[in-house]
């Protein structure tokens with residue numbers, strides 16, 4: 065098969081065009097839609113770097129070497145480093161730009177110190193080798209994070225394209241040993257160059273599609289969170305708590321016990337009437353934050369309505385629930401609410417119950433915990449009752 069210059073030039077222009085369009089789309093997501101703005105801007109920068117790097121490489125021979133060699137290598141490397149930083153940026157909102165910048169600066173200096181030698185062999189190996197490692201690390205981060213998501217079929221395979229990109233880069237690095245000299249002119253009509261250009265196009269599509277999927281996952285998670293959380297306290301809302309309770313009751317039928325702790329703030333109307341509704345809201349938020357450290361990751365903290373909350377303690381009996389409830393009661397009562405230079409003492413009445421034989425549904429256990437909480441109120445408040 066004869067490869068013409070027109071073919072390689074068209075393919076190269078397509079790759080540059082795809083990077084350019086992707087850069088625009090990511091920048092729009094960041095600045096107009098405000099979706100994962102920092103990570104989206106990082107992806108826009110990654111695509112822009114790749115587009116400029118390829119354009120510079122295409123001008124080798126026509127423009128001075130000082131513009132088209134080292135700067136193109138640095139921009140290619142920066143593009144992979146930015147991609148590597150964008151992945152954790154999208155998944156966790158923490159963008160590790162420092163290690164990415166350190167890798168780019170260190171390797172750029174190394175490439176600057178290396179002799180050009182006419183065929184750019186070592187520079188090509190450094191860019192694709194380091195690119196493979198950076199994207200591999202991003203793939204591992206994405207895999208681990210996606211696997212750790214609770215309550216859904218594992219979406220970890222979403223990270224697979226990143227491993228494929230890392231593999232393609234590693235192959236590209238290896239091919240520089242087999243066919244030294246490639247990468248010098250991306251318009252070259254050698255078959256290996258055509259193959260590399262197709263790989264570059266595939267990688268462009270893969271990396272942008274994968275990152276777009278990760279952004280979508282982030283949006284879905286945010287929406288799910290909004291649907292199941294109470295906006296004031298960030299505790300589970302009534303619907304989500306009832307669902308967790310129903311699941312726990314189904315588990316109890318299979319032999320796994322659970323207990324409930326009902327919490328009701330004391331004399332809350334008085335607090336609202338004296339300090340105002342905003343102080344009441346602050347007290348609810350404060351109480352939830354204060355007692356959360358008493359709980360394990362598997363425990364579920366829900367707001368049933370108003371100033372009434374309930375904690376679901378899986379694999380816990382009444383004695384265990386009594387210990388947790390007493391710790392919570394003491395914590396709420398330990399520190400007063402500080403509001404406009406004024407201290408307001410807080411307390412809560414708590415009722416506990418465990419699932420028992422004969423409980424047809426979770427509402428029976430909930431009703432017992434509620435009744436126990438009312439007994440605590442009648443006992444003078446600020447106590448735990450079973």
Ligand SMILES: Nc1nc2c(ncn2[C@@H]2O[C@H](COP(=O)(O)OP(=O)(O)OP(=O)(O)O)[C@@H](O)[C@H]2O)c(=O)[nH]1
Nearest residue numbers: 329330331332333334336341342344345370371441
């Ligand atoms: N600030 C604020 N107040 C709320 C919220 N939800 C319910 N409340 C108030 O909580 C108060 C509950 O009052 P009551 O049911 O009489 O109970 P209480 O004053 O705590 O009295 P006891 O439970 O018997 O100790 C009402 O005034 C509600 O308006 C909320 O989200 N924010």
